[in-house]
Amino acid sequence: MGNILNGKEVAEALKQKLKVEVDELRKKGVVPTLSIVIVGDRADSAAYIKGAVKRCGEIGIECNVTELPQDLSQNEFIEVIHRQNADKKIHGIMIMRPLPSQISEDVVKYEISPAKDVDCFNPINVSKVMSGEEGGFAPCTPSAVMEILHHYGIDPKGKKTVIVGRSMVVGRPLAMMLLKENATITICHTRTINLAEETSRAEILIAAAGKIKMIKKDMVKEGAVVIDVGINFDENGRMCGDVDFDEVSPAAGMITPVPGGVGAVTSTVLAKHVIEACKMQS
Amino acid sequence: MGNILNGKEVAEALKQKLKVEVDELRKKGVVPTLSIVIVGDRADSAAYIKGAVKRCGEIGIECNVTELPQDLSQNEFIEVIHRQNADKKIHGIMIMRPLPSQISEDVVKYEISPAKDVDCFNPINVSKVMSGEEGGFAPCTPSAVMEILHHYGIDPKGKKTVIVGRSMVVGRPLAMMLLKENATITICHTRTINLAEETSRAEILIAAAGKIKMIKKDMVKEGAVVIDVGINFDENGRMCGDVDFDEVSPAAGMITPVPGGVGAVTSTVLAKHVIEACKMQS
Numbered sequence: 423m424g425n426i427l428n429g430k431e432v433a434e435a436l437k438q439k440l441k442v443e444v445d446e447l448r449k450k451g452v453v454p455t456l457s458i459v460i461v462g463d464r465a466d467s468a469a470y471i472k473g474a475v476k477r478c479g480e481i482g483i484e485c486n487v488t489e490l491p492q493d494l495s496q497n498e499f500i501e502v503i504h505r506q507n508a509d510k511k512i513h514g515i516m517i518m519r520p521l522p523s524q525i526s527e528d529v530v531k532y533e534i535s536p537a538k539d540v541d542c543f544n545p546i547n548v549s550k551v552m553s554g555e556e557g558g559f560a561p562c563t564p565s566a567v568m569e570i571l572h573h574y575g576i577d578p579k580g581k582k583t584v585i586v587g588r589s590m591v592v593g594r595p596l597a598m599m600l601l602k603e604n605a606t607i608t609i610c611h612t613r614t615i616n617l618a619e620e621t622s623r624a625e626i627l628i629a630a631a632g633k634i635k636m637i638k639k640d641m642v643k644e645g646a647v648v649i650d651v652g653i654n655f656d657e658n659g660r661m662c663g664d665v666d667f668d669e670v671s672p673a674a675g676m677i678t679p680v681p682g683g684v685g686a687v688t689s690t691v692l693a694k695h696v697i698e699a700c701k702m703q704s
Numbered sequence: 705m706g707n708i709l710n711g712k713e714v715a716e717a718l719k720q721k722l723k724v725e726v727d728e729l730r731k732k733g734v735v736p737t738l739s740i741v742i743v744g745d746r747a748d749s750a751a752y753i754k755g756a757v758k759r760c761g762e763i764g765i766e767c768n769v770t771e772l773p774q775d776l777s778q779n780e781f782i783e784v785i786h787r788q789n790a791d792k793k794i795h796g797i798m799i800m801r802p803l804p805s806q807i808s809e810d811v812v813k814y815e816i817s818p819a820k821d822v823d824c825f826n827p828i829n830v831s832k833v834m835s836g837e838e839g840g841f842a843p844c845t846p847s848a849v850m851e852i853l854h855h856y857g858i859d860p861k862g863k864k865t866v867i868v869g870r871s872m873v874v875g876r877p878l879a880m881m882l883l884k885e886n887a888t889i890t891i892c893h894t895r896t897i898n899l900a901e902e903t904s905r906a907e908i909l910i911a912a913a914g915k916i917k918m919i920k921k922d923m924v925k926e927g928a929v930v931i932d933v934g935i936n937f938d939e940n941g942r943m944c945g946d947v948d949f950d951e952v953s954p955a956a957g958m959i960t961p962v963p964g965g966v967g968a969v970t971s972t973v974l975a976k977h978v979i980e981a982c983k984m985q986s
């Protein structure tokens with residue numbers, strides 16, 4: 423059985439570090455503050471917000487949730503963002519996506535101040551992730567993957583690292599972040615012809631395809647580090663990842679479970695980004 | 705002997721297409737115009753500019769070169785860029801890099817209008833390359849690689865495509881552009897442990913490392929498409945690529961020579977971007 427890469431442990435260790443930083447900021451009279459903006463009702467967003475608010479509270483970060491009506495116009499939405507950009511008490515802004523169809527993400531993404539854009543919505547932060555430039559914010563989920571690797575002392579340098587999935591929220595930015603740490607990167611996706619051939623070469627395998635239990639035992643190299651970014655629900659409503667954990671875990675060297683893996687770290691990474699934003703603005 | 709992917713032929717075919725487009729624009733009274741901005745003297749830049757001006761002229765694009773003094777301040781440089789952004793007669797702006805040290809590229813890159821940024825300097829265009837969003841400009845060199853593939857009907861879809869080199873002017877943007885066309889992408893670099901193992905898996909191999917003749921015969925799969933982005937000079941001052949052409953060409957299925965390969969296409973791609981910019985602005 424592979425060793426478990428325990429997301430809760432990673433999040434807990436990071437949380438303790440962040441609490442110290444928040445204490446220092448609060449002693450100087452600065453209260454790190456996150457604004458979460460949601461347009462309309464979405465059950466998945468509501469669950470995410472609940473977790474983020476709880477985690478921020480534990481760390482000492484103030485959290486304001488702005489709930490906006492489903493039929494809000496794009497201009498009204500932009501006004502809200504501009505007001506929050508200008509509000510010196512707000513250090514980080516997280517806009518819940520997807521937005522309703524009358525609000526174009528390709529338009530409004532330019533409106534959030536890059537300095538407050540703690541989940542990498544603004545293209546300026548996307549560009550920084552691609553170039554490896556410091557001082558920006560990567561999306562929280564790939565950042566959570568990097569936190570897990572760092573926590574367990576897994577250095578991707580020179581390692582054959584295979585990512586399954588090429589989304590803008592995980593696969594692509596994660597490829598760039600791992601490249602910055604000198605991994606040899608392969609990006610696979612639905613059009614990859616022999617996926618198993620690619621994945622079984624991986625010393626570090628990242629599953630971020632959004633397809634339930636698609637990574638089987640014969641697709642994984644003995645002893646590999648397996649990071650499962652997937653969040654899916656099986657026919658019994660049980661949460662599971664993109665990796666068939668029961669099959670794969672005996673072969674893997676180290677593996678993240680779902681739940682309790684990457685997903686357990688993202689809200690703490692969000693808190694980390696808010697604190698970084700707060701420090702840059704103070 | 706592998707078939708030669710002839711850059712001059714690709715450039716010539718593209719040129720004929722672009723001339724028709726320019727004729728149409730000129731009939732409407734619009735003269736597509738490129739501004740090239742250079743600060744100080746650099747022999748390599750001068751050679752590039754000469755080629756670009758010649759090629760643009762053949763296609764019917766007006767070309768203005770602004771030569772600025774080596775000791776120009778950052779603010780003065782930004783003023784020049786802002787003036788050209790506002791000038792309706794200029795459709796594309798190409799800033800020759802590197803800039804002198806008193807001008808920070810990380811600062812001034814935000815100042816060029818993304819709509820006129822025909823060589824992908826502004827982060828907004830970098831972000832569009834990463835996300836695959838339309839309406840931006842990729843850097844000219846990786847775009848030239850894509851032109852060659854398209855011209856010869858080489859579809860990267862599902863192909864094992866290995867890029868050696870991870871620069872922001874070639875390796876990384878090219879990875880994203882090939883990913884958009886559904887290639888399975890591997891990015892290698894100086895820290896890759898067994899480079900030959902990676903490159904010899906490639907159905908399409910792109911050498912963009914900037915290291916003279918580093919790709920040897922035993923690193924290339926029989927029948928592979930080999931694209932050489934390198935421009936180096938040997939001990940006799942002869943231009944050669946990152947691929948050891950004499951050794952590799954008998955094994956390769958198709959291969960670009962140096963000179964006469966990718967480098968022969970870049971200035972025509974630049975012209976293409978100027979025409980696209982002109983159409984978007986007219």
